[in-house]
Amino acid sequence: MNISGITLHPVKARRHSGETSQHVIVKLHTDASITGLGEISDLQELSYLPDLTVLSDELNRLLTGRDVVNRTEILGLIDKRYGTVEPAFRWGVEIALYDALGKLLDQPMYNLLGGRVRDRLRICYPLFPMYERSVAEASLVEVDKRLGQGFDMFRVYICGNLEVEEWFFRELRERHGDVPQIKSLDFSARFDRKTALRVADRLVDLSGTEMVESPVRRADPRALAEVRRALRVPVSEHVWSYAEALRLLDVEALDILNISLAALGGVTAAVELFALAKHTATPTLLGTTQEMSIGTAAVMHVAMATPNIDHPGDAVGPLLYLDDVTTEPVPYADGHAWAPDGPGLGVTLDEDRLVALSHPLYARD
Secondary structure, three states: OEEEEEEEEEEEEEEOOOOEEEEEEEEEEEOOOOEEEEEEOOHHHOOOOOOHHHHHHHHHHHHOOOEOOOHHHHHHHHHHHHOOOOHHHHHHHHHHHHHHHHHHHOOEHHHHOOOOOOOOEEEOEEEOOOOOHHHHHHHHHHHHHHHHOOOOEEEEEOOOOHHHHHHHHHHHHHHHOOOOEEEEEEOOOOOOHHHHHHHHHHHHHHHOOOEEEOOOOOOOHHHHHHHHHHOOOOEEEEOOOHHHHHHHHHOOOOOEEEEOHHHHOOHHHHHHHHHHHHHHOOOEEEOOOOOOHHHHHHHHHHHHHOOOOOOOEOOOHHHHEOOOOEOOOOOEEOOEEOOOOOOEOOOOEOHHHHHHHEOOOOOOO
């Protein structure tokens, strides 16, 4: 089954928060009349926005006529053309390759990855930065809502407004006791070493968090290592490449590898990092860039087939968005998610929704 063409469809999806996110839906067409679906997720996280006309022309020139089975060759061509500039391009195409091949073989994606080792993954729900008291109050309402849906674990983004953040955690415990677990305080690499330790000293015990995520700016791995040694809880860190993971592990800068498929550039890169984590006895968690249902389905298939995932995952994009492009979202229940049933990714594109959400890419202010 050979690739007959690739089309890219930019969409804009609203979040419940009132913000919007940009994505590109990838259609990988084949000479077997099978279309594989992919997603370049949450593009505001990219270092730049691509010219989709140019990107589409280049991908078609590189990949048309290639056999879908030859994934290694195809990903090598993408790497040669784009290098490490934007792994998201690789991610979007690789998902579509797996979806097309799974449809051809009538197998779910997790079987193409070695078979299912679990039937669901526990998921934590994100609470975004509380820059002012009104946002913290809204976050408490969100906790009430998500507890009612079975989510009892949360990841809290920290902005350093300690008066508000301390009020939030005190009020959370006053209302709910120990029921809402805090998986991580996500510092988003926004602090220097001194500030990170001061914020952690104020919030770690109060929140009862299991870990601190990305506590300091990324420029100096040794500064991260110093913070890690000083903290009373483990440090989780996003990694953007195999080489970066090696550097961080070499200076003992992290306790937990936060592995995001979109950030790394796809399934193959993530599988390699999970193998590194197993070899070095490093705990892992499966991170996110808040994908829509196509991207999240791929994340869940990887979760079903990967033994050494040690902490709850973060992929809740379909719950954050008011809009999506599939007929059914990725399933969630009782604070867990799992891979959709069916061949490939197990999701079906809703063409009407794709048209309705179509929107040219735009730069943020």
